[in-house]
Amino acid sequence: MALLELREVSKSFGRLQAVADLSMTVDKGEIHSLIGPNGAGKTTVFNLITGTFPLSAGSIVFNDENISGLEPHQVARKGIIRSFQQTFLFMQSTVLENVLTGFHMQCRAGAFHEFLHTPKARRTEGACRKEALEIIDFMNLGPVRNEVAGNLPHGHQKALGVSIALACHPILLLLDEPVTGMNPTETGEMVERIKRIRERGMTIVIVEHDMKVIMGVSDKITVLNYGSKIAEGLPHEIRQNPQVIEAYLGREEL
Amino acid sequence: MGKPAILGTVVLVLLLVALPWLVNPYVLQVLVLTLAYSMLGLAFAFTMRVGLPRFDVAAWWGVGAYTTAMLMLKAGLSFWLTLPIGGLIAMALGWVICKVVIPRGMMVFLLAGMVLTMAAQQIFASVPFFGGWGGTDVIPLPTIGPISFADKRAVYFLGLVFLGINLVVYKALFSSKIGRAWNAIGSSLGLAGSVGVDVVKYRTANVLIGNFFIALSGSYLVVSTMVAIPTMFTFANTINVMMYVVVGGMAHTLAGPIIGALVVTFIPEYLRVAKEYEPIITSAAIILIIIFVPGGILGLLKNQLWPRLFPTHRQNPTTASDSEGGSDGAA
Numbered sequence: 001m002a003l004l005e006l007r008e009v010s011k012s013f014g015r016l017q018a019v020a021d022l023s024m025t026v027d028k029g030e031i032h033s034l035i036g037p038n039g040a041g042k043t044t045v046f047n048l049i050t051g052t053f054p055l056s057a058g059s060i061v062f063n064d065e066n067i068s069g070l071e072p073h074q075v076a077r078k079g080i081i082r083s084f085q086q087t088f089l090f091m092q093s094t095v096l097e098n099v100l101t102g103f104h105m106q107c108r109a110g111a112f113h114e115f116l117h118t119p120k121a122r123r124t125e126g127a128c129r130k131e132a133l134e135i136i137d138f139m140n141l142g143p144v145r146n147e148v149a150g151n152l153p154h155g156h157q158k159a160l161g162v163s164i165a166l167a168c169h170p171i172l173l174l175l176d177e178p179v180t181g182m183n184p185t186e187t188g189e190m191v192e193r194i195k196r197i198r199e200r201g202m203t204i205v206i207v208e209h210d211m212k213v214i215m216g217v218s219d220k221i222t223v224l225n226y227g228s229k230i231a232e233g234l235p236h237e238i239r240q241n242p243q244v245i246e247a248y249l250g251r252e253e254l
Numbered sequence: 255m256g257k258p259a260i261l262g263t264v265v266l267v268l269l270l271v272a273l274p275w276l277v278n279p280y281v282l283q284v285l286v287l288t289l290a291y292s293m294l295g296l297a298f299a300f301t302m303r304v305g306l307p308r309f310d311v312a313a314w315w316g317v318g319a320y321t322t323a324m325l326m327l328k329a330g331l332s333f334w335l336t337l338p339i340g341g342l343i344a345m346a347l348g349w350v351i352c353k354v355v356i357p358r359g360m361m362v363f364l365l366a367g368m369v370l371t372m373a374a375q376q377i378f379a380s381v382p383f384f385g386g387w388g389g390t391d392v393i394p395l396p397t398i399g400p401i402s403f404a405d406k407r408a409v410y411f412l413g414l415v416f417l418g419i420n421l422v423v424y425k426a427l428f429s430s431k432i433g434r435a436w437n438a439i440g441s442s443l444g445l446a447g448s449v450g451v452d453v454v455k456y457r458t459a460n461v462l463i464g465n466f467f468i469a470l471s472g473s474y475l476v477v478s479t480m481v482a483i484p485t486m487f488t489f490a491n492t493i494n495v496m497m498y499v500v501v502g503g504m505a506h507t508l509a510g511p512i513i514g515a516l517v518v519t520f521i522p523e524y525l526r527v528a529k530e531y532e533p534i535i536t537s538a539a540i541i542l543i544i545i546f547v548p549g550g551i552l553g554l555l556k557n558q559l560w561p562r563l564f565p566t567h568r569q570n571p572t573t574a575s576d577s578e579g580g581s582d583g584a585a
Contacts, residue, residue: 073448082448090441097520101438105450107431114430125431168449 002061003028003203004049004172006079009058011227018044019227021058022182026172031194031204033214035238035254036224037247042207045224046174049205051075052084062172075252077105079171083161095141095160098149099132102167105179108133137240139163155186159193166197175199181212189205191217215239223247270414274407282406287518289413293471294421294491295498295511295542297464300424302499303507304439304457310367311495313374314344314465316487318472323390323482327523333396334492337473344469345462352458371489379484393476409478416474420467427463428507436460494518497540502571503550509559513551 005028011019019041026032034042047053049060051072059068062078070078087136092100107128111123136145139159144152149160158178165173178194187210194217198204208214214221214235221238223231225247231238238244274282294311299421301308321340325331331339354364378384385391395403405410427433435456438446476482502514522532522538547554 034470035549052444052447071452072444073452076448088442090438090445092441093437097434101434101446102449104435104438105429111432115426117426117430121430164445209522226458242269 001028003063005061005207006045006049007059009045009048009060010056011041011048011053012056015229019048019224022224022227022229024222024232026203026205028203028219029201030196030219031198031206031207031217033208033218033221034224035208035211035214035221036230039226040224041227042224043176044227045083046176046205046207048077049174050080076168079169080174081165081170081172082156082167082174082178083165089149089157089160092148094148095136095152095156096129096132097147099135099163099167100128100162102164103128103132104168106167106169124228135163135166138196139166140189154249155182155190158182158186159190162190162193162197172203172205175204177208177209178206178208179208187213188226205252217253218247258383269304274410279406280385284519286406286409286413287415287514288473289410290478291495291498291515292512292521293467293474294495295502295515296420296424296508297468297471298495299499299504299507299511300467301460301464302440302504303428303433304460305434305443306363306461307496307519308367308461308464309364309489309496310370310488311468312466312487312491313367313370314348315376315472315475315491316374316482316484317344317347317429318469319476319482319486320384320390320472321469322473322476323393326393327391330488331527333477334398337470340469340473341466344465348462348465349458352461356457356461359455367492368489371487371492375484375489377396378482378487384482384484387484389481392480395480395549396477399432401501403477412477414476416470417512420470423463423467424508429540432456432459465570501540501550502541503552503554505549506552510550510552517551 002025006022006024009019009022010017022041022045024031034045036042044053049053050129051067051074055068059066060082061067065078067075067078067080088198089103093101110120112118133142133145136142137161141156141163144156145167148159152160158181162178165175175194179190181192191213194204194206206214206217218235220232221231221235222229223241223244224236230243232249233241235240275287277285294315298308298311318340320338321343322333325339351366351370355363379387386413397403403412406483428436435451438449438451439453439456443453475486479486497518498511498514499574500514501517502510502512504510505545506513518536518540522536543550549557
C-alpha cells in the first residue's frame with residue numbers, strides 16, 4: 001500500500017532544474033533508498049517532501065492526503081520526520097535535552113499548565129523523559145546522555161539526529177546520509193538500528209552515498225541523475241542497470 | 255541551593271534594600287533608570303532566544319510611557335490601572351505588526367523594528383494630542399496607601415518589584431516546555447520546524463510577551479520622570495539595550511541584561527569629565543568587550559574568575575546539568 005506518493009514533482013531554482021517530473025511511490029513498511037551522484041537532487045527531494053522548499057509543479061500525497069504546500073511543522077504533524085544531513089542539532093544542549101525537544105508534538109499539557117508547572121505538566125514531562133531515555137538507550141547514547149551535543153564525536157551526533165527524529169513518533173522517517181563520515185563499526189551499528197526502527201513499524205526513506213549500506217538495507221531503490229529518475233527497482237536490479245552504471249561510471253563501484 | 259548560594263542571596267537582598275540609604279540622590283536616580291533599562295534588556299535577551307534581534311524596544315517603551323501619561327492626564331485613571339492597559343495596547347499593536355513581519359524572517363523583523371522605533375518617536379512628537387516635542391504635561395504622582403512616589407526611594411522599590419515580576423515570569427517560561435520550543439527555534443530554525451514547532455506562532459508569542467514587559471517598563475519610567483517626552487524614546491536607546499545584553503553576557507538571559515544595564519549606565523556617568531568624548535570611549539569599550547570578552551561580564555566570571563577563586567567548585571558540567579532539570583541547558 002502506498003504511504004507516500006510523489007506525482008510529477010518538479011523544482012527549479014531560477015533556471016536550474018533541480019528536480020524534474022519525478023514520480024515515485026513509497027510503500028508502507030519498506031526501506032526505500034534514494035541514490036544518485038552528487039547534485040542529483042536527492043536532498044532537494046527531502047526538502048520538497050518536508051515542505052522546506054515549495055514545489056514548482058506536481059503534488060505530494062501522504063496517507064491519501066495532499067500535503068503539497070504545507071509548512072514544515074505541518075508536515076511534521078502529519079508524521080513525516082527527517083533527520084538532517086548536516087549535523088543540525090541543538091549544539092549547546094545536552095543529548096537528553098535534544099531528544100526532549102523532539103517530543104514537542106507528543107507531550108502537550110497546554111500552555112497554562114506548562115507555565116504554572118502544574119502536576120499535569122509534570123506528569124507529561126515525566127512520561128516524555130522516560131521515553132526519551134528509552135530512545136537514547138536504543139540508539140546507544142546512554143553513556144553520553146548528559147554531554148553537550150556540540151562536544152560529541154561525529155558518529156554520536158548522527159545517532160542523536162536520528163534519536164530526535166524518533167522522539168517525534170514518525171510514520172515516515174527520512175534519513176539524510178545517516179552513515180556518512182562514520183567508521184565501519186559505527187556504520188554497522190547504524191545499519192542494525194535502521195533495521196530495528198523498521199521493525200517498530202516505521203517506513204523509512206534513506207539518502208546515502210555508501211553503496212554497501214544501501215544494497216544491504218534497501219527493499220527498493222530509486223536512482224536520480226540531474227533531477228530525473230533514471231531507474232527504480234530491487235537492489236540486485238539496480239546493481240545491474242546499465243544506465244545506473246553509466247551515471248556512476250568512474251565514481252563508484254556498484 | 256547550597257549554603258554559599260543562600261548566604262549570597264541574603265547578602266544581595268539586604269544590599270538591594272539598604273542601597274537607597276547608602277547612595278546620594280543622583281546615584282539613586284540613575285539606579286531607578288537602570289531598573290527600567292534592565293527590564294528592556296531582559297525583553298531583548300528574551301526575544302534573542304528565538305533568534306530575533308529586536309530594535310523596536312524604544313517604540314514599545316514609548317507606548318507604555320505615553321499610555322500611562324495620557325490615561326492619567328486625560329482620563330484621570332489610576333496609575334495602577336494604566337499598567338495592564340499599556341501592556342495590552344503594546345501586545346495588540348504588536349500582534350498586528352507580527353502578523354505581517356514574523357513569517358518573513360529575522361531580517362524583516364529587525365528592519366521593521368528600526369522603522370517602528372523611528373516612526374513611534376515621530377508620531378509622539380507630531381500628533382498634537384501627545385503634546386508635541388515638548389512632551390506631555392506633568393503627571394500626578396501615584397500613591398499606594400500611605401506611600402507616595404514623590405520619594406525616590408519608593409520609586410526604586412517599585413522598580414525592584416517590577417523587575418522581580420519580570421524575572422519570575424521569564425524564569426517560569428524558560429523552564430517550561432514553551433521555553434524548550436523557544437530554545438529550539440533559537441538554536442536551529444530548520445530542526446525546530448522539522449520536529450513540529452510552529453516557528454511563527456512561537457516567535458509571535460515570545461515577541462508579544464516581551465512587548466508587555468517593555469511597556470510596563472515604560473509606565474514605570476513615567477513615575478520617575480513624571481512626563482513622557484518623544485526624545486526619551488530614540489533609536490539610540492534601542493542600541494543601548496542591545497549593549498546591556500552583550501556586555502552582561504548573551505548566554506545569561508536573566509542576570510546578563512541586569513548586570514549589563516548597570517555597567518553600561520554607570521560607566522558613562524563617571525566619564526562626565528570627558529563628556530564630549532564619552533560616546534567614543536563607551537563605543538570603544540563595547541567593541542573591546544565583544545572582542546576580548548565575548549561571553550560578557552558573567553561569562554568572564556563563570557569561566558575565568560570563578561574557577562580560579564574556588565578551584566574545588568570546578569565540577570564536571572555534565573553531572574551538574576542533569577540535576578538542574580536542564581532548563582538553562584541551552585543558555
